[in-house]
Amino acid sequence: MAGNGGCGLLQTCCHLHDPRNYIIEGDFEIDHSPWLSLCASGLSVAVQIYSQHNLDPSTGKVRESENAYIMEGKVSERKIKTVMGMGVPTKVIKFKLKFEVARDFGIPGAFAVENKDKHKFFLKSARLRYINNPGILDYDYFRFYCGSWIYPISKTRIKRIFFSNQLCLPKKTPKGLEELRRKELEELRGGSKDERKPWDRTYEYDYYNDLGDPDNGRQHARPVLGGSTQFPYPRRLRTGRPPCHDDHLAESRPASCSQIYVPPDERLSHKKQEELKNNFVYALVRFLAQESTRPPLSNQECPDFVVKIAQLFSIEDSKFILSMVDFFRRNPKLQPNQDSSNYDLFGIEDLFADKDVKGLEDSVKHKLRKMVPVEIFDKVVATAAAKKQSISSQPPSIITENRWAWSEDGEFGRQMLAGTNPVRIRRIMDDDPKLQGGELGEVIEKARSEKKQLFILEHHDYLQPFLKMINGNGVCAYATRTILKSGSMLEPIAIELSLPDDSDSIRVFSPDDYLSWELAKIHVACNDTAYHQLISHWLLDPHFKDTLHVNALARAFFLNAGGILETTLFTGEYSMPLSSHLYKQWRFDEQALPADLLKRGMATPKEVEEIKKMPAEPESEKTDDVVESVERDENLTDENVVELDNIPVTETREQQPTFDAGVKLVLEDYPYAKDGLEIWVAIETWVKDYCNLFYEGDCDVKEDTEIQQWWSEIRRVGHGDQDQGWYDINNVENLVKALTTLIWITSGLHAALNFGQYGYYGWPPNRPMLLRKFVPREGTPEMEELDDHPEKFVAQMMPEKFQMAFVIAVMDVISRHTSDEVYLGQPSPEKVWETDEIKKKFGEFGEKLKQIEKNIKKRNKEYGLLNRWGDAKIPYMLLYPDASNTIAARSKEEGKPEKMDINERGIPNSISI
Incomplete structure (x- = not known):
């Protein structure tokens, strides 16, 4: 083992072995360890192993070994790292x-494991084997995936107790482990x-009573x-902080977002925290920092009326005006990675152009300080000021x-149907009284x-009760209904x-109605944006890895009083109410994708599809004009972007493997x-295969006390206010x-x-967060x-320049994948399935996802x-399941900058x- 993986190796001192006993050898791997401290004390960490099945006849308790200790030993090679928040060097x-x-x-x-040292360490994994039995x-190893902090x-x-990777139902727990499992x-x-x-x-529930800050003034109080x-x-994770002085029903705020309690094993890794922090900082610098050189407005390059209008606004806001002129005048389009300053010196496109920066303006600093944690603010200011x-x-x-x-x-x-919120539109039924x-x-x-x-995008009923309060805060919002009809594309x-x-x-x-129609569409987009941020893209759905910390x-700086959401979204302080x-309309059973589509009338059950089938589209709708409308630019030559040229309309659709969900889409092009x-x-098949390996019948499910208690707690405590569905x-x-619904929510839907x-x-302008004018x-x-x-x-209707730039920066950050992401169908490298049957079924799941990606690419042609x-001309790649061969993955392997845009990232x- 010495020298394996380039890591240090510590060995225990050996005492005289009793030949009547057996020896079990263990290989343990520690990360983020304060190794100087661990090496200094011979008895700093003690480990004891327990038998799986056998009890000690003299005590009736599980058979256990004597303690083994990490002792001083030869370190073959040191791999020292500096870890945030620890005052000593660390290593693997x-x-x-x-x-x-x-x-x-x-x-x-x-x-x-008993850690008698003064420092925590991260135990990654262990494996045990007999050497003389x-x-x-x-070579029969007994593996333990730990992945946990030892305080x-x-x-x-x-x-701290760790169990082997062998999985079993509660009633099949080996006798030796029953008491340990219970504890x-x-x-x-x-x-x-x-x-x-x-x-x-500890994992306990609590109310959302920590979004406000009444001790900082009544304007910061929230229900x-x-x-x-x-x-x-739904409930949040309990932190147990003391109540506020001015409102004992509200929980006091932590001193900083890093001090909010999250169980140790649920926290973002140090690497990921640094990565997210840096991504946020660089995004804010990218979109908020001032340019080192600023070209003046030119009478020769701008129409007279634009120059006159620009004089009424600040230099920053005037840049946005010209972009709106382009909208109404239909100026030439922006080519990929083209410097927009060639023809649009003052439009909002300057945010996306390459530029040198020289710090932040004082007005930007003042606004930014109120919206981000102090550690983010300080780093943004320092980064923007760098030479x-x-x-x-x-x-x-x-x-x-x-x-x-x-x-x-x-x-x-x-x-x-294919944007950021494709889960709200529904088909109009004949008996809808609200639309008569x-x-x-x-x-x-x-x-x-x-x-x-006919279809409707409805943002009316739920908004009406809030409009007076919302519009009293300086924004202009409507409750909206949008009617669309089918055709080659949905037509409003x-x-x-x-x-x-x-x-x-x-x-x-x-x-x-021309101009009024354009403004009305922008108001609809604003409504849809709020719904997407508050409901569709809900931070409160059940999640897994890293979600509790996220x-x-x-709650610390996004959903809280005066936080990012309230400051940038038109719903303001009424966002969470x-x-x-x-949430009163939310039902768990409707989160399943087939059920959601049926509820919205976007699909019909297959067994009655002929009865409910709507009239077919006239053949005249599908003309050569349709083909012409999707011609692509010559610039789109990337090998992984599907080409539309020379592909017949009927190409290979029937050859694609089918995945039957029991429903028929009303719109095939959804x-x-x-x-x-x-x-x-594919998820449902994998879940079914997995469950069938453990549950021989329904009685096994009923008798699984742990899963019954888990589900009861979710229903009656976690969602104690919602007893339907x-x-x-x-x-x-x-x-x-x-289980399929939970996995779908946390993977494909997200x-x-x-x-x-x-x-x-x-x-x-495509997805405004708030608007400042009504339609006249x-x-x-x-x-x-x-x-x-x-x-x-329109310039006065849109948010101010700082708000738009800030929102763009936030969207940049949350649209990126992090480097430690684990993708659907790809096993975590640390975890090893312990049965060949599970490995086989999981492998089949991965192959299905690869085939699905091929199907999507064919449809995209x-x-x-x-x-x-x-x-x-944005190909729909948001549900590409296989991330192993994407542009982003290849760029990373080749050491090239990763594309930050939306396509083909994997699920x-x-x-x-």
């Missing part, structure tokens, strides 16, 4: 221990009401979410190929007579904008749903449904909703202003599926950002 250590056990000890099933082969016993008061579960459940310490390993009929909500700081950005996808495509009606509709009568009802009836399938035909005053406040717009950070209001259903079926996990089928944000939100009425001075100077009106490209296994 591999060491051997030898345990002397009685001949009837049997198979080792667990071990305990003729009944067990020398000093002076703090924890108990030893471990008791430790995790906690029970103390004291404030949680960094070394605690408690959860535990009431007015504000129902010869050169930065570059890739323009968001929505403007890369066609800078005005976002404003086209077809692209507006396409994003409801009135001007909107007349539009719907006329479209029905044309034998069109009417938009209803409502205010809460009376019936006269309801206005309906059509594409014939949610804790979100609005989220609570929508990229999120089509790709998602195949991934759903839960499966009773009393059979294998329902267990498979529940990938579809999260990683496209920079590509679409990166151009604020005919005959008013505001309408005259819109008619005479639309660019000025089909001319008739226009929603896969649209006017913006992460969990929500970890």
